[in-house]
Amino acid sequence: MNKFRRLLGNQGMVVLSKPGFTWSKLSALLSNTTLGSFGISTSTNIQCLSATDQKKTQLTPYNPISELQPFVAVPIIPEGTASFNPAESEIKFASKFFTPKDESYKIKHIKTAAEIDKLPKYDIPEVAFIGRSNVGKSSLIHTLFSKAPITVLRKLSVSSKPGRTKALQLYQAGGAFTLVDMPGYGHNMPSYFVNCVETYFQKRTKLVRSFILIDAVMGITETDLIGLQMMEEMVIPYVLVLTKIDKVNRHQLVRNLMSVMNYRDEHSRFCLPQPFLVSAHSGAGIELLQTFIAYVTGNMLVTGS
Numbered sequence: 001m002n003k004f005r006r007l008l009g010n011q012g013m014v015v016l017s018k019p020g021f022t023w024s025k026l027s028a029l030l031s032n033t034t035l036g037s038f039g040i041s042t043s044t045n046i047q048c049l050s051a052t053d054q055k056k057t058q059l060t061p062y063n064p065i066s067e068l069q070p071f072v073a074v075p076i077i078p079e080g081t082a083s084f085n086p087a088e089s090e091i092k093f094a095s096k097f098f099t100p101k102d103e104s105y106k107i108k109h110i111k112t113a114a115e116i117d118k119l120p121k122y123d124i125p126e127v128a129f130i131g132r133s134n135v136g137k138s139s140l141i142h143t144l145f146s147k148a149p150i151t152v153l154r155k156l157s158v159s160s161k162p163g164r165t166k167a168l169q170l171y172q173a174g175g176a177f178t179l180v181d182m183p184g185y186g187h188n189m190p191s192y193f194v195n196c197v198e199t200y201f202q203k204r205t206k207l208v209r210s211f212i213l214i215d216a217v218m219g220i221t222e223t224d225l226i227g228l229q230m231m232e233e234m235v236i237p238y239v240l241v242l243t244k245i246d247k248v249n250r251h252q253l254v255r256n257l258m259s260v261m262n263y264r265d266e267h268s269r270f271c272l273p274q275p276f277l278v279s280a281h282s283g284a285g286i287e288l289l290q291t292f293i294a295y296v297t298g299n300m301l302v303t304g305s
């Protein structure tokens with residue numbers, strides 16, 4: 001039975017991966033090349049903070065975590081792990097991939113497909129956005145690409161009705177990267193979903209990072225485990241993104257963020273330690289996420305602040 005189908009059929013009995021993961025264990029296990037595929041450079045371009053450094057270094061104000069951290073007793077980004085903390089100039093540089101002023105960065109919708117064999121093949125790095133139905137994928141992509149032509153934005157069907165995104169939607173920012181919006185899992189999931197998504201992860205050789213979206217209002221739910229388990233079983237490096245942070249008060253946000261972080265600490269081996277917090281409505285966290293996408297797709301070198 002394929003892994004994903006097994007998870008879907010067994011939602012109440014998901015077997016979680018082994019606890020005890022630390023970044024250093026992973027570093028020891030993987031070669032530099034593989035670490036590169038986590039977007040964690042072995043050079044100094046991403047800071048690896050010691051406990052003392054971390055106290056000294058302020059997270060960029062572009063990161064919503066910087067406002068939350070004073071209210072949380074433990075470091076949200078674990079001590080001794082890599083932290084993506086670009087300078088203002090780097091954030092500005094990355095914005096050009098999302099604010100096309102000339103043809104070379106033009107944002108286009110290039111394909112809608114439910115069958116992987118129908119996807120175009122190219123040499124451009126790819127990132128994928130995945131999450132349960134209604135988590136806010138289309139809204140987030142809409143906000144990331146808010147400066148794209150209206151014809152592109154119309155393709156992003158935002159709806160309060162879960163399960164609107166039925167096929168893979170591919171958007172390309174010039175020759176810089178491709179961003180893939182995937183159908184949501186859970187409610188109203190299309191029947192071909194399992195094959196489509198699992199085959200995508202097996203076959204797309206240019207995929208450099210997957211972003212798993214979790215609704216900040218709900219925190220981590222059993223449906224979210226479908227995507228998280230799939231990443232772990234298929235050994236796919238991924239990043240957690242908490243969506244809709246404008247909808248929760250600080251207390252709820254801290255509580256739900258910590259439940260996600262607990263999951264990460266105990267069960268994940270392939271998740272970037274740093275979560276991203278965003279709101280498609282207020283725009284919070286969007287520039288930081290844009291910069292991270294530009295960075296993991298190899299379009300810029302972040303030197304840190």
Ligand SMILES: Nc1nc2c(ncn2[C@@H]2O[C@H](COP(=O)(O)OP(=O)(O)OP(=O)(O)O)[C@@H](O)[C@H]2O)c(=O)[nH]1
Binds near residue numbers: 162
């Ligand atoms: N307040 C708030 N609402 C949001 C945000 N992002 C999405 N929503 C709302 O959440 C609902 C679902 O958003 P979509 O972007 O369509 O979600 P999706 O994950 O693409 O949904 P599927 O098509 O089911 O996969 C819509 O009513 C959005 O307006 C956000 O950042 N803040």
